[in-house]
Amino acid sequence: MSTLSTASTESTKNKLTLGRLQLALRTPSADTVSRIARALMLPLIGLLVFLFAWHIAARNIDTSLGQFPGPAQVYEQTFGLIADHNRERGREAAFMERQEKRNAAILAKDPGAEVRMRDYTGKPTFIDQIGTSLITVLAGFALATLIAIPLGILIGLNGTLYAALNPLIQLFKPVSPLAWLPLVTMVVSALYVSDEPMFAKSFITSLITVSLCSLWPTLINTAVGVSSISQDLKNVSKVLRLPFMTHVIKIAIPASIPAMFTGLRLSLGIAWMVLIAAEMLAQNPGLGKFVWDEFQNGSSDSLGRIMVAVLVIGIIGFMLDRAMQLLQSRISWDKNAVVR
Amino acid sequence: MTHLELTGVAIDFPTSRGPFRALDGVNLKINQGEFVSLIGHSGCGKSTVLNLVAGLYEATEGGVVLEGKEVREPGPERAVVFQNHSLLPWLSAYENVELAVKQVFRNTKSRAEMKEWIEHNLELVHMSHALHKRPDEISGGMKQRVGIARALAMQPKILLMDEPFGALDALTRAHLQDSLMEIQARLNNTVIMITHDVDEAVLLSDRIVMMTNGPAATVGEILDIDLERPRNRIELADDVRYNHYRHEVLSFLYEKQHKPVEGDSQSAAPAQKAAKTAADAPQLAQDMHIVKSTPGETTASTAA
Ligand SMILES: Nc1ncnc2c1ncn2[C@@H]1O[C@H](COP(=O)(O)OP(=O)(O)OP(=O)(O)O)[C@@H](O)[C@H]1O
Ligand SMILES: [Mg+2]
Numbered sequence: 001m002s003t004l005s006t007a008s009t010e011s012t013k014n015k016l017t018l019g020r021l022q023l024a025l026r027t028p029s030a031d032t033v034s035r036i037a038r039a040l041m042l043p044l045i046g047l048l049v050f051l052f053a054w055h056i057a058a059r060n061i062d063t064s065l066g067q068f069p070g071p072a073q074v075y076e077q078t079f080g081l082i083a084d085h086n087r088e089r090g091r092e093a094a095f096m097e098r099q100e101k102r103n104a105a106i107l108a109k110d111p112g113a114e115v116r117m118r119d120y121t122g123k124p125t126f127i128d129q130i131g132t133s134l135i136t137v138l139a140g141f142a143l144a145t146l147i148a149i150p151l152g153i154l155i156g157l158n159g160t161l162y163a164a165l166n167p168l169i170q171l172f173k174p175v176s177p178l179a180w181l182p183l184v185t186m187v188v189s190a191l192y193v194s195d196e197p198m199f200a201k202s203f204i205t206s207l208i209t210v211s212l213c214s215l216w217p218t219l220i221n222t223a224v225g226v227s228s229i230s231q232d233l234k235n236v237s238k239v240l241r242l243p244f245m246t247h248v249i250k251i252a253i254p255a256s257i258p259a260m261f262t263g264l265r266l267s268l269g270i271a272w273m274v275l276i277a278a279e280m281l282a283q284n285p286g287l288g289k290f291v292w293d294e295f296q297n298g299s300s301d302s303l304g305r306i307m308v309a310v311l312v313i314g315i316i317g318f319m320l321d322r323a324m325q326l327l328q329s330r331i332s333w334d335k336n337a338v339v340r
Numbered sequence: 341m342t343h344l345e346l347t348g349v350a351i352d353f354p355t356s357r358g359p360f361r362a363l364d365g366v367n368l369k370i371n372q373g374e375f376v377s378l379i380g381h382s383g384c385g386k387s388t389v390l391n392l393v394a395g396l397y398e399a400t401e402g403g404v405v406l407e408g409k410e411v412r413e414p415g416p417e418r419a420v421v422f423q424n425h426s427l428l429p430w431l432s433a434y435e436n437v438e439l440a441v442k443q444v445f446r447n448t449k450s451r452a453e454m455k456e457w458i459e460h461n462l463e464l465v466h467m468s469h470a471l472h473k474r475p476d477e478i479s480g481g482m483k484q485r486v487g488i489a490r491a492l493a494m495q496p497k498i499l500l501m502d503e504p505f506g507a508l509d510a511l512t513r514a515h516l517q518d519s520l521m522e523i524q525a526r527l528n529n530t531v532i533m534i535t536h537d538v539d540e541a542v543l544l545s546d547r548i549v550m551m552t553n554g555p556a557a558t559v560g561e562i563l564d565i566d567l568e569r570p571r572n573r574i575e576l577a578d579d580v581r582y583n584h585y586r587h588e589v590l591s592f593l594y595e596k597q598h599k600p601v602e603g604d605s606q607s608a609a610p611a612q613k614a615a616k617t618a619a620d621a622p623q624l625a626q627d628m629h630i631v632k633s634t635p636g637e638t639t640a641s642t643a644a
Contacts, residue, residue: 232426235396238414240443240494250439254430333430334476 069304074311077304085125092120126290126305130312133275133286136203137320140210141271147211148218148267149260153252155219156226173216177209177274181281184208202284206275213274217266225259226252254333261328268324272317287313343372343530344393344498348402350556351388362388364556366402368549370498373528377541379589380551380560381597386534387423389551390500393532394420406497416444419496423503425483427475433486434471437461440490461493462486464523481512485519492523501533505540513537514573517544525569538593542585543573550592560597563588 051071058070069077096117103115124132155162188205233255237247253260279288291309294302349366352359362385370376378386391397393404395414404411406418419440427436437458445454462468465485475483484504491499504520505513517540524531535541541548545565552560565585567576576582 232422232424233428235394235414235420235422236426236428238396239394239418239420240416240440241414242439242443246443250431251428254428333474 063303065298065303066300069307073304074307077301077308080301081126081305081308085127088122088125091122095120124285126309129285129287129290130316133279133288134316136206136284136286137210137268137271137275139203140207140275141214141268143207144211144215144267144271145218145264148215148263149222152219152222152260152263153226153248153256156223156256157248157252159227162223162227169216169220172212173220175213177213177278178281180209180212181205181278184212185282200285202282205282206278206284206286209278210271210275214267214271217270218260218263221259221263221266222256225256225263228259229255257328257332258334261324261332265321265324265328268320269317272313272320276313342369343374343407344368344370344532345405346389346393346402347405349389349392349399349404350401351392351397352400361400361556362554363392363558365558368559370530370532372530375524375531375533375544375546377545377548378532378534378551379536379538379541379548379593380557381553381593382536384551384554385557386551387502390420390502390532390534393498394418394500396420416440416494417497419491419494419499421484421487421491421499421501421504423506425475425480425487427483427486427490429475432472432474433462433467433478433482433489434458436475436486437490437493441493444494458493461489464492465489465519479512481508481516484508485516488516488520492527492529496529498530498532501531503534503536506536513540518573520544521569521571538586538589539573541589542567542582543571543576548585548589550589550597553597561592 055070055072058068058073061068099117103117106113106115155165185205188201188208192201192204229251233251237251242250275286276288276291278284279286280292281288283289283292287309291306294305294309346366346368350361350364352361354360366389378389380386388397392399393406393411395404395411395418398412411418427433428439431439438454441449441454441458445457449457459468459471462471465488467482467485467489470478470482475486478486484507488501488504491501505516508516521544523529533544542565548563548565550560550563551557563585567579567581567585
């Protein structure tokens with residue numbers, strides 16, 4: 001009897017030390033290992049299945065431009081496009097160097113001569129187009145945000161304004177970018193005239209189209225966020241007689257941050273989609289134009305290149321959303337809120 | 341000297357079934373430094389009275405006069421401690437009080453004085469150890485204390501409290517009641533407090549205002565609590581006068597005013613009200629068990 005009990009205490013003690021040891025070393029338990037495996041394995045399996053299905057499907061689709069590109073061709077084209085870019089950059093560097101040499105020579109002969117540096121006017125590469133699109137989308141989104149957030153706050157705070165503007169918002173919200181584009185193009189051509197334009201007209205057109213289409217979710221979400229601030233907090237503000245700006249800064253904005261970010265993320269997603277479409281349609285520089293040009297080009301590489309563009313558009317869209325999410329978790333006062 | 345006066349106050353709330361008269365003919369005079377409790381069944385209109393004094397609601401008939409001036413809008417001289425603390429969740433305890441202090445004393449206190457004043461008020465409610473914690477990082481009782489500190493820091497002419505301790509456990513509540521008595525004794529604030537707790541009302545008040553059931557609720561009876569201060573809850577537990585006052589309140593609530601049947605008061609927020617009423621019921625039932633010897637018990641138990 002007594003031995004038995006000793007043995008059992010002994011084993012309990014062992015278990016206890018073991019438990020403590022585990023805690024101290026933070027040895028991952030079988031449970032966490034399997035959780036990590038699930039978190040990594042399942043998406044990986046999904047990806048592999050997708051690549052395989054794509055591969056099989058691509059082999060069975062014949063188009064007038066040749067076979068539909070499979071994963072292998074896309075992989076190839078990616079490097080092709082990067083190589084193109086590097087080649088073009090090399091040419092540009094060489095062009096600049098030649099110019100400099102020539103100018104130096106002219107100056108050596110006649111120090112008073114006026115020399116000019118001309119810009120290199122090669123065809124923009126895929127990478128250049130990515131840059132253009134990114135800058136345009138960010139500028140358009142920034143403009144939309146600058147309009148939507150203040151307006152959203154005003155509408156959210158003021159019931160009369162809300163009632164007055166709501167029909168307009170509902171009317172313009174579902175308008176497709178393709179409908180705006182001709183109007184914007186014409187208006188920009190008519191109004192944006194200057195001898196030495198700071199921005200290209202095409203840039204302004206894309207930017208405005210993007211803004212017009214993407215400002216609605218931010219506007220609506222901000223307005224809803226601000227108007228649904230709890231009555232108690234509004235009462236606190238009333239009892240303190242907070243001035244308008246203090247109320248906005250201390251109460252309205254923090255209270256509506258989550259809703260605002262929901263809107264901002266929707267807006268950014270829309271902005272990116274709208275931009276690609278607008279670039280295709282208006283032949284404004286950017287990824288959309290790249291896709292369209294390749295389509296018109298119709299070489300055997302075209303479909304592969306378009307597929308690369310499609311993937312890049314997806315990845316950039318994803319990364320933009322991730323960036324907003326990161327920003328949200330940085331700015332949000334509620335660190336416990338789950339950001340999805 | 342009359343500090344605050346409500347004369348013939350009536351209020352109609354617009355509802356889908358036409359105007360709903362929540363209060364009718366409410367008359368009340370409160371003196372400087374007086375501690376008054378409002379007690380009555382759920383939904384009778386206690387919060388409405390408080391909101392009228394705060395200026396958050398406007399009376400349909402009659403009016404509220406504070407120090408000879410009619411109350412027309414909310415203002416910091418009538419500080420409110422809200423039932424659910426109403427702290428800004430994105431500001432720390434210190435910043436919550438700071439928001440009020442900056443607003444009230446922006447022309448009269450220097451930066452350093454404000455800081456000292458904020459810290460002093462948080463000290464009063466024993467919150468100095470958690471100045472920089474946000475509301476979601478402190479307990480319910482602590483939040484309520486910060487809410488009280490915020491109201492006190494406004495140096496109001498009158499302090500309005502809507503069930504300030506309603507959501508707290510009995511121990512925390514007792515603790516905060518003691519703090520409140522101590523602070524009120526020191527600062528001599530005028531206080532109107534809504535409560536569902538008969539003990540709380542008797543312990544803290546100079547007068548208890550008992551309200552009749554709505555609709556068209558009004559002041560039913562006013563009970564003067566003639567117990568010397570400072571009051572000690574343990575000593576008072578055996579005090580004959582104390583138990584007499586409790587009995588008075590209980591008999592008003594359970595004999596003269598039957599608990600209304602849910603649903604017949606045109607509740608504006610039925611779900612919330614119902615949930616709240618359900619939560620209040622055990623509280624009142626608890627009160628009943630303590631006064632075993634009172635004759636009101638039989639009726640009361642059936643009512644509860
Ligand atoms: N904004 C409003 N609109 C319409 N009716 C209202 C409004 N506020 C209150 N009421 C009604 O007025 C009556 C009194 O409400 P009040 O909130 O003052 O009750 P109360 O005594 O504070 O109740 P409780 O003890 O549950 O807090 C209720 O019948 C309620 O439905
Ligand atoms: Mg109430």
